[in-house]
Amino acid sequence: MNASHHQPNTVSASLKLSAVAIAIFLAGCSFKEDRKDIVVPIIDATPSQPSDSQLTDKHNDKPKLPSTYNYVVRSGDTLGTIAQKYLGSSQRYVELLELNELKPSDAIYVGQKLKLPTNGLTVPKDAELEPAEGETTVASQSSTDLELEKLIEAQEYEQAISWITDQPGLSESQALQGQLVDIAVIQSKNYKRQQRTSDAEQLLSSLISEAPLNKANQKVLISELSTLKAEQELITAKRFSDQSKFDKSYDILLVAWNQVGQPLEDNILFTTTRNKVSEHYHQKALRHYRNQELEDGLNYWNRILAINPNDDLALVYKDRVKALQNKLENL
Numbered sequence: 104m105n106a107s108h109h110q111p112n113t114v115s116a117s118l119k120l121s122a123v124a125i126a127i128f129l130a131g132c133s134f135k136e137d138r139k140d141i142v143v144p145i146i147d148a149t150p151s152q153p154s155d156s157q158l159t160d161k162h163n164d165k166p167k168l169p170s171t172y173n174y175v176v177r178s179g180d181t182l183g184t185i186a187q188k189y190l191g192s193s194q195r196y197v198e199l200l201e202l203n204e205l206k207p208s209d210a211i212y213v214g215q216k217l218k219l220p221t222n223g224l225t226v227p228k229d230a231e232l233e234p235a236e237g238e239t240t241v242a243s244q245s246s247t248d249l250e251l252e253k254l255i256e257a258q259e260y261e262q263a264i265s266w267i268t269d270q271p272g273l274s275e276s277q278a279l280q281g282q283l284v285d286i287a288v289i290q291s292k293n294y295k296r297q298q299r300t301s302d303a304e305q306l307l308s309s310l311i312s313e314a315p316l317n318k319a320n321q322k323v324l325i326s327e328l329s330t331l332k333a334e335q336e337l338i339t340a341k342r343f344s345d346q347s348k349f350d351k352s353y354d355i356l357l358v359a360w361n362q363v364g365q366p367l368e369d370n371i372l373f374t375t376t377r378n379k380v381s382e383h384y385h386q387k388a389l390r391h392y393r394n395q396e397l398e399d400g401l402n403y404w405n406r407i408l409a410i411n412p413n414d415d416l417a418l419v420y421k422d423r424v425k426a427l428q429n430k431l432e433n434l
Contacts, residue, residue, distance in 0.1 A: 172218070172219045172224060173216050173219070174216070174217045174218075174219050175214060176212060176213055176214065176217060177281055177282075178284075178285045180211065181211075182211065183196045186199055190220070190223050191223055195223075199217060202218050203218055213285050214255045251266050254266060255282075255286070260286050260290040261290060264286055264290065264306075264310075267283045267286070268310075273314070274315035280316050280320045281320065283314065283320075284316070284320045284323050284324060287307065287324060287327075288327055291303040291327060294306070295331065295334075304328065307324050307328040308328060311325060311328065326363075329362045330363050330366060332362075333358075333359035333362055333363045333367070334372070336355050337359060340355035340356050340376050341372060341376045344376050344379045347383075349380050353384075353406065356373065356376060356380060356410050357409060357410055359373065360410045380410075381414060381417075384403040384404075384407050385407065385417070388400040388404050388417075388420065392420065392423075392424070397428060400424060404420050405417075
């Protein structure tokens with residue numbers, strides 16, 4: 104591929120990505136609940152207009168509340184996915200909005216209790232729900248003891264983690280394991296904000312090695328620990344780049360990228376340091392290219408692509424070098 108063909112493709116890809124981003128924005132938004140660390144999108148579709156019967160019900164002085172089940176929100180949930188799983192259609196998220204007296208702009212958060220209607224309710228085998236009547240119930244998932252519920256509501260996450268790890272049925276309960284992982288991630292972020300990084304690493308490491316978690320839950324904690332360690336190393340990488348020690352900075356960036364990958368695109372420390380190192384390598388590569396030292400130039404562009412596979416300039420010049428090398432071989 105040569106430069107003249109590659110660049111339009113890059114522009115087209117960028118336009119497609121922009122279109123996708125706009126579509127995602129228009130389809131639904133995420134709103135952060137101040138007292139929680141994990142944000143759960145509220146909806147995954149545009150709310151429909153209420154029917155005439157729904158409007159009439161709202162004007163009744165004492166509307167009759169349906170029988171309900173209680174569901175405790177977990178990481179990754181949206182009203183749409185909850186409706187799809189338990190009610191058979193994501194479009195029924197509108198019923199959840201009304202039943203729980205939520206607005207489309209409200210947030211749902213991990214640990215929040217939501218009422219589910221019994222009409223059309225299906226309960227998967229791995230789900231644990233308890234029946235509740237109207238708004239007077241305090242029941243939640245059967246795996247969630249009242250003591251644990253109080254600890255979560257009080258944001259006493261250290262005690263909540265200890266409570267869960269002391270439960271003899273933890274290895275068999277997917278619900279408890281999921282709660283443990285969610286709470287551990289929240290507490291890790293709390294430690295990080297408090298500049299207690301070593302405590303965060305110790306918490307995650309101990310749960311990974313000692314808690315009876317399945318592979319999927321262990322993978323979540325391992326990813327969180329890798330990200331935490333990478334973020335600490337990035338501070339050193341930035342210091343090296345500020346001192347013009349670009350090779351040392353690059354080595355750290357490469358390890359971080361290989362361990363964490365795409366999530367680092369949202370880390371401003373990583374991206375700003377990477378941009379500085381990449382610019383230095385671009386200048387060196389271009390000097391080699393102008394001197395017809397193609398392999399030396401290509402080496403620097405490959406290094407850039409190793410920490411930023413979408414670097415347009417490196418991709419363009421890599422194609423040019425390949426095209427020139429092919430011409431030279433055919434002479």
